[in-house]
Amino acid sequence: MADIDIKGVEKRFGSYTALHAIDLTIRDQEFLVLLGASGCGKTTLLRIVAGLETATSGEVRIGGRRVDGLAPRDRGIAMVFQNYAVFPHMTVFENIAFGLRMKKVPEAEVDRKVKRAAGMMHIDQLLQRYSGQLSGGQRQRVAVARALAVEPAVLLMDEPLSNLDALLRLEMRAELKGVLQESKTTTIYVTHDQVEAMSLADRIAVMNQGRIVQAARATEVYADPATRFVGSFIGNPPMNFLPAEPNGAGLKVAGLTLAPPKAASGRIEFGIRPEDVEIRGDGLPGAIRVVEPLGPHKLLTVDVAGHLFRAVVDNEHAVEPGQAISLRPKPGRGRWFDAETGLALQ
Amino acid sequence: MTATTLAVPATEIAAPSRWGIRISTILLCLWVLVPLYLLAVNAFNAREVVTGWPKAFVPTFDIDSLSFFWNYAGVARALLNSVLVAGLTMILSIGIGAPAGYALARFRFRGKGSFRLLVLMTRAFPLPLLALPLAIFYIRTGLDDTIWGLALVHTVLALPFAILITFSLFTSIPVELEEAAWTLGCTRFQAFLKIVVPLALPGIAASGVFAFVTSWNEVFAASVLTVQNQTLTAFLLTSLDVSPLPLKFAGALVLVVPALIFLFLIRKYLFSLWGIANR
Numbered sequence: 372m373a374d375i376d377i378k379g380v381e382k383r384f385g386s387y388t389a390l391h392a393i394d395l396t397i398r399d400q401e402f403l404v405l406l407g408a409s410g411c412g413k414t415t416l417l418r419i420v421a422g423l424e425t426a427t428s429g430e431v432r433i434g435g436r437r438v439d440g441l442a443p444r445d446r447g448i449a450m451v452f453q454n455y456a457v458f459p460h461m462t463v464f465e466n467i468a469f470g471l472r473m474k475k476v477p478e479a480e481v482d483r484k485v486k487r488a489a490g491m492m493h494i495d496q497l498l499q500r501y502s503g504q505l506s507g508g509q510r511q512r513v514a515v516a517r518a519l520a521v522e523p524a525v526l527l528m529d530e531p532l533s534n535l536d537a538l539l540r541l542e543m544r545a546e547l548k549g550v551l552q553e554s555k556t557t558t559i560y561v562t563h564d565q566v567e568a569m570s571l572a573d574r575i576a577v578m579n580q581g582r583i584v585q586a587a588r589a590t591e592v593y594a595d596p597a598t599r600f601v602g603s604f605i606g607n608p609p610m611n612f613l614p615a616e617p618n619g620a621g622l623k624v625a626g627l628t629l630a631p632p633k634a635a636s637g638r639i640e641f642g643i644r645p646e647d648v649e650i651r652g653d654g655l656p657g658a659i660r661v662v663e664p665l666g667p668h669k670l671l672t673v674d675v676a677g678h679l680f681r682a683v684v685d686n687e688h689a690v691e692p693g694q695a696i697s698l699r700p701k702p703g704r705g706r707w708f709d710a711e712t713g714l715a716l717q
Numbered sequence: 718m719t720a721t722t723l724a725v726p727a728t729e730i731a732a733p734s735r736w737g738i739r740i741s742t743i744l745l746c747l748w749v750l751v752p753l754y755l756l757a758v759n760a761f762n763a764r765e766v767v768t769g770w771p772k773a774f775v776p777t778f779d780i781d782s783l784s785f786f787w788n789y790a791g792v793a794r795a796l797l798n799s800v801l802v803a804g805l806t807m808i809l810s811i812g813i814g815a816p817a818g819y820a821l822a823r824f825r826f827r828g829k830g831s832f833r834l835l836v837l838m839t840r841a842f843p844l845p846l847l848a849l850p851l852a853i854f855y856i857r858t859g860l861d862d863t864i865w866g867l868a869l870v871h872t873v874l875a876l877p878f879a880i881l882i883t884f885s886l887f888t889s890i891p892v893e894l895e896e897a898a899w900t901l902g903c904t905r906f907q908a909f910l911k912i913v914v915p916l917a918l919p920g921i922a923a924s925g926v927f928a929f930v931t932s933w934n935e936v937f938a939a940s941v942l943t944v945q946n947q948t949l950t951a952f953l954l955t956s957l958d959v960s961p962l963p964l965k966f967a968g969a970l971v972l973v974v975p976a977l978i979f980l981f982l983i984r985k986y987l988f989s990l991w992g993i994a995n996r
Binding site: 421422423442443444448449450452453454456458459460469470473474517521527 | 899900907912916
């Protein structure tokens, strides 16, 4: 039960800056996902909160208490690692009990709490096994149970599902969400998987090159990306971008003139999600290159004024490669970006 | 030993190279085993058989030579010295080598690469070159002819391997295990004791045994630096000329067998050190 306040946290490795003055506040009981490509600094930030890495400058507060000078054990946190880090020389029971025993919790209570945590993660049957006798998914459960057993104020998870196979990942994702909602622990969860981020997060903080570029609810990050990067990173297939040219009072995008944003100056790009277009006359003219039927809908790759453009359309449309097509952006779905800075324009 | 490491499914290798491997394996084994066998046969034969002709290739299991060796003046004392020096070498090598190996495995520090190289460089100077200055230095400081003095030299010889074995050992233990322990309430030292030590213990023991064997087998420094407190190797070297043949065989056997047993026990760690097989 604690909020986390990160103020001006910077991390430099020699001349390389891994984190640029990060400011981020995580509310009590919030589930925040740090999302970004590998090398963007998300794991470094998590490890700074955990105390496994020291920030070059800046402050971290957990529950109002400044923790940057404290050892990991004094921060009231628990962490789940990407490779699970289940102690191989201890049984599952001893693993889950480890944190409680370090805190000198009476043995009867240790027993009760271990069994409760094991029950939550459905590993009651495995308590006497060693890590070597467990599957990847089971080890993952042990790692989460071990972290939850100490009832931490803050739970930190570093790509906990990325070592599992696709089916298991889906199953564990839903289960984790349930368990964590119940435990009401403030959670920071690091992942590079946007689907995972969208499905789990109360709020997503998208990171790029050591900066948080947008921190907002999943639907908002998806619908209103703060930068061109967010639009291209989130969504599969990602947002389409087309250059825009001034044309009288409006902006001309591939032959279609649209109403411009309020503060428009310099080079501007138009962005639209693949599912936010419909096949209609007086739209963006293009030629279909590839048609991929995906079951519920079709994914089209279209050549629009020399730019590759992806569109998701209903199955009922009869479309063939080579065919000319006109794609009309749905009203209110198009977004404008400054081509120089990548920032979204209102 | 060699034969099992090289065992490869027959189907994967064409016939000629398979025979090549077999023959070289057999030759290598003979190279090592024949002298050992002759040594054992002669150590377990009666004195008359050892000195007589034709030579016997089947032992008669006569422990006459061995008991003669055991009662030979100075042997028991030299044996005790060997054990003491080797034991001290083992403790010193682990005491200095394991922390150095841990530091190499876990910390980034300036000059880490050169340090790893320098560790091996200690073996680049031949001991005979160092023997005279060392002997003079020892006489000046009063370390000459002491068990401690010899154990120090043996530690220097054994240390590179102790450091490299423990380095590869600690590297093989994921750092996340320690980090998990820190987040679960351990100090750095507690995590080391509760997580790293239990996992590393067999390997640390192996590096200790290796240091023991290094010291046990060492002749040169032992002969130069000890006079009264000779180790078994030094004792045998100085009395080889004057001792009868059976004594030499018995002495050689007593020297070889412990070393063989120990090396056999820790072979998998030595393999992993050289990257031959993963644990």
